[in-house]
Amino acid sequence: MQADTEIYLRSIKAICPDLREEELSQFAAKLTLQELDKKDIFIQSGKVQQSLGFVTKGLIRSFFVDLNGNEINVGFYAEGDYATHYPAFISRQPSSYTIQCLEPATFLCLKFDDLQWIYQQYPKFERYGRLVAEEILKRQQARIESFVFQTAEERYLDFATHHARLFNRVSLSHLSSYLGIERQTLTRIRQKIAHK
Template sequence: MEAGAAILLESVRKICPTLTDEELLAFVSKFTFEEFHRKDFFLQSGKVQKALGFIVNGLVRSSYVDNDGNEITVGFYYEGDYATHYPAFITQQPSKYSIQCLEPTVMACLSYENLQWIYENLPGFERYGRLVAGEILNRQQARIESFIFQTAEERYLDFVRHHSALFNRISVSHLCSFLGIERQSLTRIRQKLAHK
């Protein structure tokens, strides 16, 4: 998994370029590399997330089941993202979300215990952890605000702007669920935009 380690380290260097090679090697030594098949679960609702998953290759979907039994998609994560329900991971409480692979996926996995070891022994990574956590929380806040302040069409356009590479990798039903709209509404939005 040397290629996976290189991708992980490249991602870390982009965020924290001042970390030394020794620090980076100690950091990556705490990860295990795992392969998942399409439809495999990285995290199941009701379970405690044992590890953060940095996606080296592949695509996963985060979802929950609402009170009516509908599965609601809340996020898509792909190469360079961390797959996590971060608040539940940090507190080691059961998650309300599931994270499932939409494609064969390779993840660099960091256990909760190894994350604590890194923070205690590699202080330079506290900044990295803070920045990654901040990015995760910013995305969650942006999603919440999209439902408060944006129309369905604006949410769709936002998705097109920021995630155009995902269109051929996700199903229409998962996209509709993520946007909070019915399939017919998505069709109407696409037709309207095609005629602009």
């Protein structure tokens, strides 16, 4: 767990370098390690998320099931990302999404009550929480706007550019669902780009 904790604390220090070692060690003391296998569920839709999960190893996806029973992917998260349906987590509401491992994954988890305690005891962590929340909001907004302003091909190229480290780790079926297109359409787009 020590190596995983160091990864997490480094990511916190990169965003909030003024946090003291004492504050970071108190934060680290609240963390628990969770290891899951491929296809295991970290968060089940319809349930309240108990802990925020920081991914130190592996790849996960967030999805919902539509009225026709299709799984629609809304996000992929790898090392250094959070496994969360954040608005539901902070409002203590049931999640609309299921979060599932696409690879064996390791998470450092922080319970909601422990997060609130950290904010109370060490106000500098509130800045970290705000910056993480802002990043989540920016990503969600970019995803919404991609469906408004971009073609399917542009969404594909954007994913390839901005998520290069995930590109070869996500199956075509999962990627086509995320992009909002049929798998055959994704294959045609890839072929067209390959022949340019």
